[in-house]
Amino acid sequence: MRINKQKICFIICTTSEFYLNECCLYINQLNIPQGFSVEILPIYDARSMAAGYNQGMASTDAKYKVYLHQDVTIMNPNFLNDILAVFKMDYRIGMIGMIGSPVLSSCGVMWYGERVGNLYEIDRNNVDFNGYEYRKEDGMTDVEAVDGLLMVTKDDLPWREDLFDGWDFYDVSQSFEFRKKGYRVVVPEQKKPWCAHDDGTMNLWSYDRYRRIFLSEYASMIHTY
Amino acid sequence: MRIPAVLGIESFCEKDKAADAQAEARMTAYVDSIFETSAENKPVVQTGICAIKGKINEKLQEKSANAYEAAVTMTGLEEYEKLTGYDYELSCFQTAVKIYRMESDNHGNTIFDNIEYIDDFQVIFQQMVYYFRRIQLRLAKPLQKECMTYIKTKRLSVYAVIQILLDCGVGNKEDIVMVLADFYAEYNMHKEALFLLAVMIEQGDASYREVLTKKRDEYLERI
Numbered sequence: 001m002r003i004n005k006q007k008i009c010f011i012i013c014t015t016s017e018f019y020l021n022e023c024c025l026y027i028n029q030l031n032i033p034q035g036f037s038v039e040i041l042p043i044y045d046a047r048s049m050a051a052g053y054n055q056g057m058a059s060t061d062a063k064y065k066v067y068l069h070q071d072v073t074i075m076n077p078n079f080l081n082d083i084l085a086v087f088k089m090d091y092r093i094g095m096i097g098m099i100g101s102p103v104l105s106s107c108g109v110m111w112y113g114e115r116v117g118n119l120y121e122i123d124r125n126n127v128d129f130n131g132y133e134y135r136k137e138d139g140m141t142d143v144e145a146v147d148g149l150l151m152v153t154k155d156d157l158p159w160r161e162d163l164f165d166g167w168d169f170y171d172v173s174q175s176f177e178f179r180k181k182g183y184r185v186v187v188p189e190q191k192k193p194w195c196a197h198d199d200g201t202m203n204l205w206s207y208d209r210y211r212r213i214f215l216s217e218y219a220s221m222i223h224t225y
Numbered sequence: 226m227r228i229p230a231v232l233g234i235e236s237f238c239e240k241d242k243a244a245d246a247q248a249e250a251r252m253t254a255y256v257d258s259i260f261e262t263s264a265e266n267k268p269v270v271q272t273g274i275c276a277i278k279g280k281i282n283e284k285l286q287e288k289s290a291n292a293y294e295a296a297v298t299m300t301g302l303e304e305y306e307k308l309t310g311y312d313y314e315l316s317c318f319q320t321a322v323k324i325y326r327m328e329s330d331n332h333g334n335t336i337f338d339n340i341e342y343i344d345d346f347q348v349i350f351q352q353m354v355y356y357f358r359r360i361q362l363r364l365a366k367p368l369q370k371e372c373m374t375y376i377k378t379k380r381l382s383v384y385a386v387i388q389i390l391l392d393c394g395v396g397n398k399e400d401i402v403m404v405l406a407d408f409y410a411e412y413n414m415h416k417e418a419l420f421l422l423a424v425m426i427e428q429g430d431a432s433y434r435e436v437l438t439k440k441r442d443e444y445l446e447r448i
Contacts, residue, residue, distance in 0.1 A: 112231060114229060124395065
């Protein structure tokens with residue numbers, strides 16, 4: 001398939017029209033960069049997040065792909081221009097996230113180490129986007145892994161559905177796959193939170209299984225003392 | 226923005242010592258033990274969630290004041306409280322109970338009359354969060370005003386609206402209440418508008434008290 005460099009595709013694995021509708025409502029409000037087109041690709045009945053994202057990746061010709069959860073709302077109306085501005089800052093940037101770990105804890109759990117980024121849930125009164133746009137001076141942080149609530153890529157690498165056949169660690173794994181190929185994975189400084197994530201209580205029942213698979217697969221890339 | 230670790234390696238270091246391999250080993254052992262315990266508890270927790278939801282759903286479907294009281298009593302159990310940490314619908318349902326108490330004190334239709342299952346309330350809760358956020362982000366007015374259609378269709382009382390707002394995680398609640406009050410007023414529901422403002426004057430941020438009071442006085446004059 002010939003890649004369309006002026007196209008951005010939102011890929012959303014969904015189980016609920018209720019969440020999907022609100023997610024799409026905000027996508028449809030975004031300012032579209034000059035000359036670009038936008039596509040929304042819901043994936044129904046995905047076997048796993050990685051499998052669903054592979055399916056989405058193969059079904060679009062868009063160069064830029066925004067993989068996001070159905071319960072995420074993108075509040076920053078300038079989001080698309082802002083992510084393009086980040087990618088333009090260095091051709092080696094392959095992936096952008098909203099929240100990420102500069103150094104992933106050796107136990108593999110993102111929240112057991114310091115993270116960077118911003119989210120509505122931690123900055124909920126700061127959402128007046130009038131006149132807001134990301135500026136180079138705002139900066140960004142190189143991270144080892146980003147949270148799967150929203151991940152943007154400018155090139156395609158297969159998601160490891162061979163290893164991660166559930167709903168956990170597909171995000172950390174994909175961040176590591178990008179870094180293995182020499183890409184930078186970054187989280188831009190968000191003076192205002194770009195997204196909200198209404199995820200309720202985290203379901204971690206299968207988390208440990210995939211955590212152990214992750215630690216085994218990427219052992220050589222994990223920092224230890 | 227830096228987001229501190231929920232539990233970082235520093236917590237496993239010896240006093241006045243930097244992180245080292247020993248601290249890391251202690252942390253790894255701790256994290257492994259958390260997940261092992263969680264796996265051991267999984268069958269009990271999942272059974273507990275199913276059982277308590279099943280019982281409450283039965284009571285909701287009975288549609289009687291006695292059955293509703295029995296459902297409320299279940300939410301006061303220690304077991305219920307523990308399970309809310311694992312299940313968002315159980316956690317949200319605590320708001321439904323607060324709403325029910327206010328509504329039944331006022332002898333009106335209650336939130337329980339409008340739902341058959343615990344998860345029906347979670348959908349209402351989330352939908353209202355979405356509407357509140359549309360108001361907070363000042364989306365186009367028609368998108369904001371959809372909330373009034375929803376409130377009417379779902380027969381949500383003003384007690385339900387304010388309690389969900391107070392319990393949910395949206396920001397700028399005082400601003401949201403002022404917009405909601407205007408929406409109610411447009412439907413000639415001035416009592417509801419005044420109630421929303423009164424609650425926020427009492428429970429909102431003190432810095433908003435003056436502006437909320439002024440708005441309330443404007444409504445009183447209009448009525």
